[in-house]
Amino acid sequence: MSRENIKFAYWVPNVSGGLVVSKIEQRTSWDIDYNRKLAQIAEKAGFDYALSQIRFTAGYGAEYQHESVAISHALLAATEKLRVIAAILPGPWHPAVLAKQIATIDHLTGGRVAVNIVSGWFRGEFHGIGEPWLEHDERYRRSQEFIEVIKGIWTQDNFSYRGDFYRFHDYTLKPKPLQQPHPEIFQGGSSRAARDMAARVSDWYFTNGNSVDGIKAQVDDIRAKAAANGHEVKIGVNAFIIARDTEEEARAVLQEIIDKADSEAVNAFGDAVKQAGKASPEGEGNWAKSTFEDLVQYNDGFKTNLIGTPRQIAERIVALKAVGVDLVLGGFLHFQEEVAYFGEKVLPLVRELEAKAQTASGEREEATEALA
Structure with a gap:
């Protein structure tokens, strides 16, 4: 288990x-x-991080959207310590534009901005704005080039790059970001291509909600591949959090969410995302095996099972940490009051359990050394 406290977004x-x-x-x-x-x-x-969403078209119950980079800057301006991650779609964004935007925001906000590179899952969105729609693994190839390019722009002068998607010739960006070596780079996905890309170039990998065993398999795969590449990557997992004073209350909220699901919107969303998930060569991308109930929460957040009392949730979070999770990305029903409740009731229990686990680990190490 990591000695660092698990982080929250x-x-x-x-x-x-x-x-x-x-x-x-x-x-x-x-x-x-x-x-x-x-x-x-x-x-x-x-909370350590906030993750803004990117949508270009209305639908699936999400008719209105604020653009991710602009709102991320606004939230950074309203806070002092919180780090904000702006979701970015290669294709609509050119890496030079994004690199310059983020470098500027980094200076304006004291080095607290990050990016989440979203390779794209919604074909209709790309068609709607006139962007070419690439095959599954090609989208990840483009995203890898995108990441390589923004890293190069942020860390090098006279940067040149010759890829299949992007070309740069003796380009220098100034000022470069405050953060060294560069702002953190997150990415998501559950497919082989997504995991392989994270193991090569990303700082953080977000996965959809899943069981502890399912998450462990992904963590082990990514960490092994990253080690073979001489690279390190941290892991974040999506969870829809329903913390209540009793488990019965929490489960009742979950059931009401599902009972009142917008069936038409869920099914339309499901058709789109399952096409994306099954489009990976191995058919194992995000949402490939999600049920109707899973899809009521956009990123399979119910599967992570952070639903119950503060202690139940804290224990499950520490179990996630034990299999290699570094960050929990939470969604909530009533955000303001439930984020405050989480900070008051759940997070202190997580820190208490982490400290106990760390003490126990230290005692075991001492005992092992004494026997050696």
Whole structure:
């Protein structure tokens, strides 16, 4: 188990409809005033990161969206310590534009911005804005080039690059970002191509929600591949968190979310994402095996099972840490009040359990050394 405390991030609700495709009441808003206050609550509660979403077209209950880089900057300006991760789609973004945007924001906010490179799953979105739609593994090849390019721009003068998707000739960006060697680079995905890309070039890998065993298999695969490449990558897992004073209350909320699911929107979303998941050569990409109930939460967040009392959730988080998870990315039903509740009730228990596990690990190491 890592000696570092597990980190926490939350999904920025900069897209309308919240984080579940359901007609249940959600005291959550996509507007900037709500999101500024939420960022301040999350910072006070002990969250390390916020992840803004990127959408270019309306649909699946998400009719309105604020652009990810702009809202990330606004949230950084409203906080002092919180790090904000802007989701980026190669294709709509050119790496030179993105590199310059992020370098500027890094200077304006004291080095707290990061990026999440999203290779793309929604064919209709790309068609809608006139962007070519690449085959599954080609999207990841383009994303890898995108990451290699922004790293090069951020760390080198007179940068040149000759790839299949991007070409640069003696290009120098100044000022470079404050963060050294560069702002953190996150990516997502569950397919072989996604894991392989993370093992080569990304700082962080986000995976959809899953069981502890399912997550462990992905972590072990990525870490082994990264080690073979002389690379290190940290792991974040998606979870929809329902923390209540009793398990019965939490389970009742989950059931109400599913019972009130917007069936038409869930099925339409499911058709699109399952095509994306099955498009990977091995048919194992994100959502390839998700059920209707899983898809009510965009990124299989119910599967991670952070649903119950504060102690139950804290114990499950520490179990995730034990298999190699470095960060939990949380979605909530009523963001402001539930992020505050998580910070007050759950996070202190996580830190307590981490400290106990660390003490026990140290005692075992001492005992082993004494026997040697």
